[in-house]
Amino acid sequence: MNTPATDLTPLQGFPRQNGAPAWLQELRNHSWQVAQRLSLPGPKDEGWRRTSLKGLDLNKSLEGINEEHAGLELPDTPLPGGAVLTDILSAARLHADTLEAHLRGNWLDSDKLLALNGALFRTGYFLYVPAGVKIDTPIRVVCRPASNASLVLNRSVIILGEGASVRIVEERPSGNRPAGNTGQSGDGALTPAYVEVVTASVGKGASLEYASIQQREASSLSYVLRQAKVADNGSVRWFICELGARLSRSDTAALLKGGNASSEARAVYLTDSGQHFDVSAGAVHEGEGSRSRTEARGAVGEQARAVYRGLGKILRGARGSDASQAQKVLLLGGTARADNNPALLIDERDVRADHSSASTPVDPEEVFYLMSRGIAEADARSLLVSAFIQPVLDGALPEGLQEGLQDAVSRKLQKLLKRPGGIDEPIGGGAE
Amino acid sequence: MAAEHISTLEIEDLHVTVNDRPVLKGIDLVIRGGEVHSLMGPNGSGKTTLSFALMGHPRYKIEKGAIRLDGRDLTGLPADERARAGLFLAFQYPLAIPGVTVANFLRQAVNSIRGEKVNVLDFHKELREKMAFLEMNDAFAKRYLNDGFSGGEKKRMETLQMLMLKPRFAILDETDSGLDVDALKVVCRGVNAMRGPSFGTLVITHYNRMLDYIEPDHVHVIVDGRIVRSGDRSLAEEIEEKGYQWVRELVGQEAAQGVVS
Ligand SMILES: Nc1ncnc2c1ncn2[C@@H]1O[C@H](COP(=O)(O)OP(=O)(O)OP(=O)(O)O)[C@@H](O)[C@H]1O
Ligand SMILES: [Mg+2]
Numbered sequence: 188m189n190t191p192a193t194d195l196t197p198l199q200g201f202p203r204q205n206g207a208p209a210w211l212q213e214l215r216n217h218s219w220q221v222a223q224r225l226s227l228p229g230p231k232d233e234g235w236r237r238t239s240l241k242g243l244d245l246n247k248s249l250e251g252i253n254e255e256h257a258g259l260e261l262p263d264t265p266l267p268g269g270a271v272l273t274d275i276l277s278a279a280r281l282h283a284d285t286l287e288a289h290l291r292g293n294w295l296d297s298d299k300l301l302a303l304n305g306a307l308f309r310t311g312y313f314l315y316v317p318a319g320v321k322i323d324t325p326i327r328v329v330c331r332p333a334s335n336a337s338l339v340l341n342r343s344v345i346i347l348g349e350g351a352s353v354r355i356v357e358e359r360p361s362g363n364r365p366a367g368n369t370g371q372s373g374d375g376a377l378t379p380a381y382v383e384v385v386t387a388s389v390g391k392g393a394s395l396e397y398a399s400i401q402q403r404e405a406s407s408l409s410y411v412l413r414q415a416k417v418a419d420n421g422s423v424r425w426f427i428c429e430l431g432a433r434l435s436r437s438d439t440a441a442l443l444k445g446g447n448a449s450s451e452a453r454a455v456y457l458t459d460s461g462q463h464f465d466v467s468a469g470a471v472h473e474g475e476g477s478r479s480r481t482e483a484r485g486a487v488g489e490q491a492r493a494v495y496r497g498l499g500k501i502l503r504g505a506r507g508s509d510a511s512q513a514q515k516v517l518l519l520g521g522t523a524r525a526d527n528n529p530a531l532l533i534d535e536r537d538v539r540a541d542h543s544s545a546s547t548p549v550d551p552e553e554v555f556y557l558m559s560r561g562i563a564e565a566d567a568r569s570l571l572v573s574a575f576i577q578p579v580l581d582g583a584l585p586e587g588l589q590e591g592l593q594d595a596v597s598r599k600l601q602k603l604l605k606r607p608g609g610i611d612e613p614i615g616g617g618a619e
Numbered sequence: 620m621a622a623e624h625i626s627t628l629e630i631e632d633l634h635v636t637v638n639d640r641p642v643l644k645g646i647d648l649v650i651r652g653g654e655v656h657s658l659m660g661p662n663g664s665g666k667t668t669l670s671f672a673l674m675g676h677p678r679y680k681i682e683k684g685a686i687r688l689d690g691r692d693l694t695g696l697p698a699d700e701r702a703r704a705g706l707f708l709a710f711q712y713p714l715a716i717p718g719v720t721v722a723n724f725l726r727q728a729v730n731s732i733r734g735e736k737v738n739v740l741d742f743h744k745e746l747r748e749k750m751a752f753l754e755m756n757d758a759f760a761k762r763y764l765n766d767g768f769s770g771g772e773k774k775r776m777e778t779l780q781m782l783m784l785k786p787r788f789a790i791l792d793e794t795d796s797g798l799d800v801d802a803l804k805v806v807c808r809g810v811n812a813m814r815g816p817s818f819g820t821l822v823i824t825h826y827n828r829m830l831d832y833i834e835p836d837h838v839h840v841i842v843d844g845r846i847v848r849s850g851d852r853s854l855a856e857e858i859e860e861k862g863y864q865w866v867r868e869l870v871g872q873e874a875a876q877g878v879v880s
Contacts (some may be wrong), residue, residue, distance in 0.1 A: 473839065551677070556714045558698035559674050559707075560724075560780060561731035567699075574763075576719025 218296040218305030219495040225299040237494040241376040251337030259310045260329040268320035278313030293386040304382045308342035318348030325354040325585040332362045337379045345387035349581040354396040361404035377408040387415035395423045402431035410436040419445030426583040429456040441470040443477035454483040459598045471497025472505040481512045484579045488603040489520035497529035512542040625652040628788045633684035635672045642668045644844040648818040657822045660746045660841035661863045666823045674708040705787030709777035709794045715765040722760040749782045770797040778809040790821045795829035807832035
């Protein structure tokens with residue numbers, strides 16, 4: 188894009204030093220330039236055709252950038268085997284070499300918001316698991332920003348050495364707003380804005396299980412970009428659940444660099460009246476015999492819109508690789524809108540790739556079948572929508588956290604189905 | 620003990636269209652508690668249409684006529700209210716609902732039908748007993764409803780639902796189709812277990828073999844949306860022997876003679 192960006196007021200003293208080491212400052216400065224140069228991504232930009240950031244006032248947001256370390260909750264129990272979990276700015280000092288090498292190879296500033304994140308991020312975590320170390324206890328990270336933040340920039344890094352394994356759950360709740368400030372705004376402004384980047388490096392034979400549950404406030408923008416590079420025989424399993432925010436942009440990609448590297452992504456999105464979600468998940472295959480499976484399920488309510496962008500690229504040389512994408516959306520009403528754009532790009536002959544995609548209303552024959560067993564229509568619909576989502580939720584989170592996920596999903600579904608009380612029956616696989 | 624009340628299901632001059640096309644052209648039928656009626660007829664004659672119309676499928680429009688259960692007109696009611704009034708339909712092609720387990724589904728159905736929350740332990744005990752009675756493995760309770768079930772397993776599941784919901788009238792739409800001999804016996808055992816003055820049934824079938832296990836009191840033949848013959852068990856045998864062409868010809872002759880207008 189050649190259009191000069193004019194909307195970012197040069198900010199006094201930005202990017203701030205934060206006591207950052209020189210290499211980080213250099214990366215930040217670069218991104219700051221990029222942020223100044225670029226316009227906000229818009230309909231003319233690849234990948235943003237169907238999602239508009241209208242309503243985002245960056246200058247206003249910048250005035251209320253989140254305080255350092257605000258709200259990031261990390262478990263304080265020490266990790267075994269020399270593993271490290273700390274906040275990103277501490278890591279920049281204490282684990283400078285490891286972090287620098289990673290960030291230099293995984294610096295993402297291809298659009299204005301990402302560039303701003305690079306230039307100014309304040310929070311985020313650094314998780315390092317040395318070779319051979321397997322962490323059994325799942326790690327739970329909560330990013331609960333300060334009540335008055337209008338811009339939250341998180342940058343997190345996960346590094347797994349050879350044969351290491353870890354399971355991490357990221358929660359993205361709404362901020363603790365003071366009474367009277369519900370995060371609702373009548374003027375259509377997207378605030379607060381969350382821009383978060385998570386990059387992972389998964390070593391040979393290492394295994395990363397990652398889950399994210401997004402429940403940001405109803406007026407907010409949530410933009411999260413995740414990317415994992417996976418070496419030989421390594422694997423990444425993603426679980427992405429999008430429930431909150433007014434505009435949610437959620438990108439999740441595995442770059443399968445090594446031979447027999449694999450990824451599995453499961454995404455669930457429930458888009459309610461007034462919400463706009465733009466979700467992408469998938470993999471880029473570079474390694475021979477690499478495998479990816481992506482399964483996305485969405486439910487879209489009246490006056491809601493969900494865009495899904497598949498990602499399945501098989502680059503030359505990724506012989507014998509296998510990419511499969513399945514995506515299904517339930518449309519809950521005449522004004523619900525879903526766009527599915529599977530993207531399958533194959534540059535190698537000896538591969539397997541398939542994709543399926545469907546948007547349908549709740550099947551009236553299924554509703555009738557349940558009603559013929561005495562179940563009232565509203566309950567039948569609710570049961571069917573839950574059932575549709577359930578297979579992707581099964582086993583998504585470690586025991587102890589799964590129940591909270593089920594509750595959050597079920598509350599959101601009741602909202603989508605416009606049912607005030609909520610049904611009291613547990614539904615689905617694990618419930619019996 | 621007072622004599623048990625005998626229920627009546629009355630179908631009166633029922634006209635049904637599907638996508639504006641007339642399919643049922645005046646069906647009259649009365650089923651009383653304790654009775655087994657069998658309905659036979661060629662493919663496409665309207666048997667499933669009748670069962671869907673009775674159960675209240677919104678696509679099967681009742682243009683004329685009425686369905687009454689003990690005098691109460693069910694015609695305008697949605698399916699769930701008909702089910703709560705005591706009607707049950709075993710589907711010719713039961714649907715699979717991945718994501719809903721058999722046990723959870725049945726518990727919700729039983730709660731709705733009985734109008735109260737059944738005790739969870741009692742429910743599971745009853746479910747296990749009925750599954751054992753139908754020679755079903757316990758594991759089915761935890762599986763998703765009809766998901767990946769074989770044809771025969773689905774029919775057993777329909778029978779299990781009937782036993783759990785205890786309807787006053789059940790319509791069995793070809794519940795015998797696709798069953799092996801042993802499964803057929805099991806399903807018929809389920810139906811016979813329900814038999815009694817407070818249970819009436821309409822058994823839709825193409826074959827006499829089901830009627831060997833469930834002795835029908837009345838047999839009706841439907842052709843082109845009309846019941847053209849009613850009789851006893853021997854009618855079913857005659858049909859098996861001579862085929863529907865025989866009925867069609869008979870009806871044709873009678874029409875020519877002015878017996879049927
Ligand atoms: N949903 C529908 N859409 C279109 N036509 C239908 C529908 N349901 C029934 N019909 C038509 O109505 C007629 C009666 O069908 P019905 O399913 O009732 O037959 P049936 O007697 O049950 O046949 P079978 O023995 O094959 O089960 C057929 O011509 C059928 O094509
Ligand atoms: Mg039929």
